[in-house]
Amino acid sequence: MRAYTPKDDVQAKAYYTDRYYVAPQVPKSEVETDEVFAADLAAIKARFEVKEAYIQVEQMVIFINPHDIYGVLELMRDELAYTQLSEMSAIDWLAKDNTFEIFYQMLSMTKRKRIRVKFFINNGEAVDSVEKLFRSADWSEREMFDMFGIEANNHPFMKRILMPYDWQGHPLLKSYPLEGDEFAAWYEVDKIYGKEAREAIGPEIRDTARVDRYDSERFARLGFEVPKGTKITGDEPRNSQEYQEEGGVFLIKKYTKEASTIVDDPQR
Template sequence: MRAYTPKDNVQAKPYYTDRFYVAPQVPKQDVQSDEVFAADLAAIKAKFEVLDAYIQVSQMVVYINAKDNYGVLELLRDELEYTQLSEMSAIDWLAKSNQFEIFYQMLSMGKRKRLRIKCFIDKDEAINSVEKLFRSADWSEREMYDMFGVKVNNHPFLKRILMPYDWEGHPLLKTYPLEGDEFAQWYEVDKIYGKEARDIIGPEIRDTARVDRYDSERFARLGHEVPKGTKITGKEPKNPLAYQEEGGVFMIDRFDEKKSVIITDRDR
């Protein structure tokens, strides 16, 4: 077990001073270096305007106009064998250009290829829903609306999906405080007890740095478990790891930590 170090005021000591730090990108390759991607790009260009395209980390990235998102994804599904929308969301570039970057991660099982469609929309602009093309977009578009505030036209039920319906703000915006704003600090108190109880209860503590690894009531101490309420000294003996209840399981060998082997060969 690592030595315990106090975690006081951790949020005030960020690793990066640039709040909108952008990590360097990996190298890009020309689309023509891959025959399959080159043919796919030609099919897209035949019907839609392509702003940029390249291959990065073995997948093709294509930038299009936001108004063409539905048509491009329909083309990919019906004609180019990209039958799965595995992921979609937004990226907050409001501080840089007052825009959101919307991306759609496509997968073709037949071609064994991945393709990412990207487009930009302004802060108050809406994007067309692709839920009718891919059912997986239903919750993804709701999450994008919930976390970033991106409006989606023609969605069948565009409501928050992670936060309460009456929540204020969008937690994945880069301007959203890490510990929540004043509304977040008082939400549960106001909801359960009413605003008149604020002076009695106080605001919610949302600073994760306040989690104490030696707190036997709120934090799991793997290998150093003690009964609830026990006073922790930090000198408790280590308990051997056991993944079965007392008495074991019928016809299954009991796990022995001393006989375990750590596999270092990733291709094994």
């Protein structure tokens, strides 16, 4: 029987798992241990609901409600001096509980502190764009849409950014295989010749880099290559390739190790 593979997470799985293994945790500390973070958290808590907050690896992580994101970032930018949105993206938890986790990495240059603002949304929901607050979110949100299919409300140009505009599927979803799906495999062929050409072209020619490891005619016959379809007899002539003309060509001397000089001073 074929081994069962979950379709909602087709990424690489650990070959060996110990069922009694309890993974250690990266230590988390209370927000109160850091004065700056505690003050920031109090300011945010005064106006918005904060579900969870802790410090991990010197950065504060807070969980908020999805609809509060614009307000929280505006407060952080205007009153708490978190003037830069370094990064934002999503994490795919669809296999676990059908949600996405969205994180916003904030930086305050005056306080030298970084806060990660996070929330969860359900599959199919959109986030509020923060592009009006931070222009950097313009491209980040487009990238998130491209990679996960999460749309941002009120975004000026919600289009794919890295993948081609007519691509199907969102590559960073856990359900998207590493080597791409069928659409990805046939993208060029479909686009240039049309779907009906798939059969005529076939998978071998489609991928020019394809190496059939069982092909003993052309694979691993360096120096003794033969055309496809030739009967291998074992006494093929050597077709050696000369990369240097014997005796050199005009203006170019043949390299010999003895005649070469080593330059010690590159700025000679």
